[in-house]
Amino acid sequence: MTAPTVTAILLAGVRPIPDPLAQAAGVAAKPLVPVAGVPMIDYPARALVGHPAIARVLILTQSPRLYADNPATAWLAEHPKIVFETSGFGIAASLLSLMDRADLPYPLLMTTADHVLLDAAMLDRFIAQATGADIAVAMVERATLLARYPASRRTWLKFRDGWWSGANIFWFGSAKARPVIALWQDVEQDRKKGWKILTAFGPFALIGAALRMLTLRGGIARIGRRFGLVARLVAMDRAEACIDADKAEDVALIESILARPR
Template sequence: MNNNASHPGITAILLAGSRPGVDPLAAAAGVILKTLIPVAGQAMINRPARALIDHPAIDRLVILTQSPQPFLNDPATRWLGDHPKIRFEASGRGIASSLLPLLERADIGLPLLVTTADHVLLDMAMLDQFVAQARGQDIAVAMVERTTLLARYPHSRRTWLKFRDGWWSGANLFWFGSAKAARIVGLWQEVEQDRKKGWKIIAAFGPVALLGAVTRISSLSGGIARVGKRFGLAARLVAMDQPEACIDADKPDDIVLIEEILAKRG
């Protein structure tokens, strides 16, 4: 356990639920869940799970999923149920509805670091940067600016949001440092079905944020800080140094690229 009172141990939340219906990636790989797809010889979930539990600032890992049984029944992921720092919790109908109760539970503990089970390239360096820059904030979100990604992976395709300070793509790392974060998570729950539609999410944070994005008079970092101030909390953008932070396993092309990167890492 992390016993430094000024830096309480982090609870990591790994989102490993599945959406309704058949996942085409899982079906093509012959597994029942996307997070069980083999990537470079490992079940997809294994690499981010190990990165999280190996990080010295993280005390515990909570895996949110509809049922733990697929993971406990699979020899490749059975270790998740045996590890003393890992527990499973039932996920709700969406990410925000799953997170809201956790923010209020004493047995979970704050701060929360949230990421996804398809964040296969997550590593110590990414976690070091994110934790260092998110500490002290009520909420923080990691993103990668387009030039950072394209300088190394010019053919990688991402979803971008355009602001004065660049084009940004999400890195699937979120920080909830205090119970105040529930105010933002509640809003997130309202627009969750539109999480891939950037303008609807921006509009939900108010007309000033929307106008700033449209006219490019607002930087993303400044906008996030102002949105936080509007809700009475400290909020920060963490601009990730590693381009791999925004490469998750959403498409077959992503998995090919991820395997190439892992092969170079050795």
């Protein structure tokens, strides 16, 4: 068996404004919100530590004690593959700080604590297709999602090759990804607003998307060339890849999926 080589980063921070799910559940942070009776962070954390390609998991949060002191998540602090890292101000700034460390080898795979449905098959597909890229992003085309979950609502970016929504899995294959992350830092507060993100990549990207001149694959590759790196779209083939626990209706849908026979 090939030795594990990927370092996973699991985002489990607390945003400055109160999270409605955490408030409704009476917990201190969104990753502790119960989904089917289990803190949501439990699901992606177990998927990551159980995957044979992943050597270790860094949980990035402002408050590691929130998880270490909670009986339901104390296992995270005790697991030999898991290390807690205290995050700074913003995801991009924290990621850049991690990438400056000599003890953090590439490639890096990043995902979020609300990616409850993340599983080995999704990780298999993403790692296989992202390997060799300096930066890669997982996304799901709208037809893939709506074929299984027609009532699910997502944020979509419209391109010539379809309407796309993020799957909250990112790949940083080398230090060449740093300039893109630095740009992400500039637009981080607008990450849900697709047009502002596209504007940051230049007027051609914005006009091309508006006129449906660009495919998303081509656009990402073009952005990569602009930064002198290999950038890649990983189109996920399962609708569940873009269903995160962002709202109460998402949690209800996720719990119904988890309840199905496997």
